[in-house]
Amino acid sequence: MPTVSLAESARVPGTQTLDRSFALLRAIAAAGEAGATLDELCAECGASSSTTYRLLQALRQQGFVRPGTQRGRHVLGYELFALGAQAGNPGGLRDQARPALLRLAECFGDSFFLLVPDGHAVLCLERQGGKQPVRSYSEVVGGRIPMGVGQGSQVLLAHLGRRDCRDTLRHNAATLRLDYGLDAEVIAASLPSVRRLGYACGLPDRRLPGYTGLAVPIVDGAGQVLGALSCALSRPRMTAARRQALAEAMMGEVARIVGATPSAPGGLHP
The missing domain is CATH 1.10.10.10 (Winged helix-like DNA-binding domain superfamily/Winged helix DNA-binding domain)
Incomplete structure (x- = not known):
């Protein structure tokens, strides 16, 4: 149309x-x-x-x-x-993700988010705050950030078609550079690694330099990217062991959401 x-x-x-x-x-x-x-x-x-x-x-x-x-x-x-509430629950995604976010936040103490692509932006559909104080771009449900900012954007871009990814980064290039100190070409160069690992840790930017996070894609059985689970935490808390534990736990929750058998460990281990 x-x-x-x-x-x-x-x-x-x-x-x-x-x-x-x-x-x-x-x-x-x-x-x-x-x-x-x-x-x-x-x-x-x-x-x-x-x-x-x-x-x-x-x-x-x-x-x-x-x-x-x-x-x-x-x-x-x-x-x-x-x-x-109806628009923000496509296919029941928000309802399915809410208990996953709660389990993750209770286990790790960090803040977790359900993010979906919305044109040239990323939209927060749901969030669950943890015990550890954190700053993030997705402060409220319904908040939008430019596609390319943060680990949620990165993992969603990695699963877009090549043309859509290129057009989105071209559209947002000026905003990414001027407002966040991010280079669209650097973001594009990071995406093969994101696809290989199955998760993204985001690129440092000048707005929230003391914080980082991790995101995994929500991909259904037909290969369609529905959104992403993302977390935010201070950089000192993101050790190699924590990164691995977060990735495995979040992938396991995604498997529950899409109805697959988790390939990650059976339990959550912070």
């Missing part, structure tokens, strides 16, 4: 209203728990007060917007949560 770019959408009847509605939802989401006022939304979306008010009322009637705790402020509605 052909897609319509933002530049073209203004020429398609009715899409301006849709574009403004989506812009309102994103602006309200960015405002967080405090919510956004009508004036703030007008300024953010570049629409008049009357237009913005009408759109807010329509979104409210559909359950996508609701009043905030403070008078005059708007927050996202629960209908978005209901839709998101």
